[in-house]
Amino acid sequence: MPHDRPARARTAAPAPLPADALPLARRIALLRTTAEADPRVEGVLLYGSWTLGEADAHSDLDAYLYVREEDAAAFDGREFVERLAPLKLAYTNMYGILAVIFEDLMRGEFHVEPDGTGIAEIAGWRDQIHLPRPEAAVLLDRTGRLTAAARELAALTPPEPVATAQQLTDELANWTLMLAHVRARGEHARAHHLLHAVITPLQLKLCRLLRGSTAHWLTPSRALEADLPATDVERYATTTGPLTPEAVRTASANSWQWSRDLAAEAAHRWSVRLPSELHEEIARVLSSSSRS
Incomplete structure (x- = not known):
């Protein structure tokens, strides 16, 4: 048989x-x-x-x-x-x-x-x-x-840095602007979800790319404390918080500042293109919402 x-x-x-x-x-x-x-x-x-x-x-x-x-x-x-x-x-x-x-x-x-x-x-x-x-x-x-x-899956191919960093910085700008709009509308729960479920994984991937720590690329929060420097873990912590309007406002501002810092580092290292004017406009929208 x-x-x-x-x-x-x-x-x-x-x-x-x-x-x-x-x-x-x-x-x-x-x-x-x-x-x-x-x-x-x-x-x-x-x-x-x-x-x-x-x-x-x-x-x-x-x-x-x-x-x-x-x-x-x-x-x-x-x-x-x-x-x-x-x-x-x-x-x-x-x-x-x-x-x-x-x-x-x-x-x-x-x-x-x-x-x-x-x-x-x-x-x-x-x-x-x-x-x-x-x-x-x-x-x-x-x-x-x-x-x-x-x-065929034994070799781990790290992500190509330049194209990946460009993709991540663009994604962070786009999703953070959406965050600013929904928070301005008063949808604090939706903004809270965007921060944690959408924006944070993108930030952690960009951070891992910059630190050369891409072994846990597909689940970027995995083993975060062991894989990344304490200063990065501390920055990540400032982007989290409870579901209150004030906490979401603070976390949103901290999140965008970290995104911009990571993007600037990527631009310096790999000549990633950054829409500086748009980045400033996103910061203004985040800070000027009367309903946040």
């Missing part, structure tokens, strides 16, 4: 883990043996903190389950995952991913994909997912295709 082949790619021995990551390690080991015993599963690929060597007691179990094309439609992802441990919650989240909470409150996300099209899509993950140790990320690979695809 073609699917009676032994699993070829077993997980490489992981780097030493902190003691509090051992429950995750045990669950991953169980996931591997469970998948190996199910002939419908062609491959299992981990992503997230485990594959980056950053797992701890608070890490999730994130995995792609590649199921044989002929079995994919009928495959019950919840039933499969429940073999690892009892579940307190399981549902399909807004991104179409099986999200679970195990009985010990460990979170998990499981993408169930047909093996043919699913593995082929990995080629499009470049610059989105980084697998520095591909053999540690691949728990099961019955054909070798998954391991080959994962190896």
Whole structure:
């Protein structure tokens, strides 16, 4: 039978883990043996903190389950995952991913994909997912295709600085002007959301680009305290605050000043073009709103 082949790619021995990551390690080991015993599963690929060597007691179990094309439609992802441990919650989240909470409150996300099209899509993950140790990320690979695809994600290509800095400085000007307008309208909750959900990630990316610390590019707040100098973390802190008109006004002003300082640094280093007149106008709009 073609699917009676032994699993070829077993997980490489992981780097030493902190003691509090051992429950995750045990669950991953169980996931591997469970998948190996199910002939419908062609491959299992981990992503997230485990594959980056950053797992701890608070890490999730994130995995792609590649199921044989002929079995994919009928495959019950919840039933499969429940073999690892009892579940307190399981549902399909807004991104179409099986999200679970195990009985010990460990979170998990499981993408169930047909093996043919699913593995082929990995080629499009470049610059989105980084697998520095591909053999540690691949728990099961019955054909070798998954391991080959994962190896293409081993090298981390840092963002090109000049074009990226230009994009980020332009984005910061645009979104900060929107922030000024909605705050002037009296929509303090919306302004608060813009600061934290839209503007801050852009600032942190520009800051990481300037500091040469882009390992956590896709989630720029991750390991912020360890990755960036204390002075940058302190600047970031001044752009946050509670949802009150005065706090949002202060955070908005501090945020735009930090954006301008980062933009000026980028312009000095990479000759990024800055619309200085527009920057001054945004500052005036932020400071002159009578309804803030």
